[in-house]
Amino acid sequence: MKHLLGIAGMSRESLDELLVLTDSFAEINARAIPKVPALRGKTVATLFFEDSTRTRLSFETAAKRLSADTLSFSVSSSSVKKGESLRDTALTLEAMRIDAVVVRHGSSGAPWQLARWLDCSVLNAGDGWHEHPTQALLDAFTLRQRFGSLDGLRVAIVGDIKHSRVARSNVWAFTALGAEVVLVAPRTLLPPSLEGWPVQMSEDLDAVLPTVDVVYLLRMQLERQNEALVPTLREYTARFGLTVDRAARLADRAVVLHPGPMNRGVEIAPEVADLERCLVLDQVANGVSVRMAVLFKLLAGADGSTASEELDRAGNG
């Protein structure tokens, strides 16, 4: 595994392997000194063409806790403003002997294109409406932590599915790990076709709520309001927001996830966001652990034999 470009196409085994690996990093993050020398001497660059402070900080924290050096390429104050192409920007970074580049881009497929040009590892931190794989991994890890396994869980993903890379990555991750996914949204916020998606869909949140173990709320992207996809935000909240009344009808063990940042009062009521069953802060904490696991998996060691094989051969050196 050299790059992490998306969840689609990843096998259950490789997802499971990453989640098991994440356990080790969650333990490190719980220590008084949450840092290990695993990636000493490696350099990780973050290249964000869209603003996302929390994802960038999460990746940088993860890299630093593995003792890697980080540098962040700020697009707004750099040569990109002067007209440099994506390819030249990336080659410039690579010429500085970067081991991995974490990229967020507004265009779907940009990380995939970078991976073709560069020798270093490429991590997709969100591309267009396409994928956001580490978000899906941290969500899956959070659910695994809560329920032990995703097998048989029923997950409702609610909101702007159409424009959401989080929804796409999560559909693939959750279903690959054995969960059942139902998408809940007004028709205008669904992609034109759901062909090939292993999901159910519904426009009736109230009917779906009592049947699910997980409500995954997507951020209502306020900046898309001028597209008139929903009549008003109040109307959206009335039909698809997780209000206090609706939260009361959830099953006892059901949990609420949100990728952040939350619009309190739009897709989630302020009181609901503070409930014990709302795992938003767990998601943030697990985000660092998952990104440590991914960076470690991509950057530690050469490809080929695993340590276990070698250790067995060496009589446990």
Added chain:
Amino acid sequence: MAGAPEHPPRNPTPPDRGLFSARTRVMEAGDVARALRRMAHEIAERNHGLEGVVLVGLVTGGVLLAEQLALVLSEFEPSPPPVGRLDVSFYRDDISLRRVLPHAVTEIPGDLTDRVVVLVDDVLFTGRTVRAALDALNDHGRPRAVQLAVLVDRGHRELPIRPDYVGKNLPTRRDEDVKVGLDGVEILRQFSANDAADPGSSESGAS
């Protein structure tokens, strides 16, 4: 183990993809149990009891042995020591040379500051795992002392590390394997059919 019979003859198993493997049993289950019992007594003796002692098994081979040592200690000491386990993957010095993945999640019982940590492993070989373990312990506090208990010391050290408690000193060849379990210890050696024949008969003449 004075008076123990000489090693039984090495019995080559049928060839597998041209490789023979010879296994020699050097300790039986009873030998392992007796060695652990002696080591447990030595740990208690050296530390004047178990005040402040923590056993930490190295993943994976040392974990079971640490638990076994604690079990034996509980038979004659009033308070058995806490047992932890340590995965040193993230501290290895060969991490950039090959793929290293942790086998289990580290579990250290509390802060180790001012405790006596007895690291437990099955086989002591190059010493690099123990070096990594010493580094890893740093992140869990500052122990008063760190001691090392191994069931088998097979030699070939690459670092200045020596064990405090040894089940058995076992001279080996570098290319042999040592398999350790509570049911016994075996030396494994693989060789190809060519090894036994005339060394000139292989394609090594091309150099």
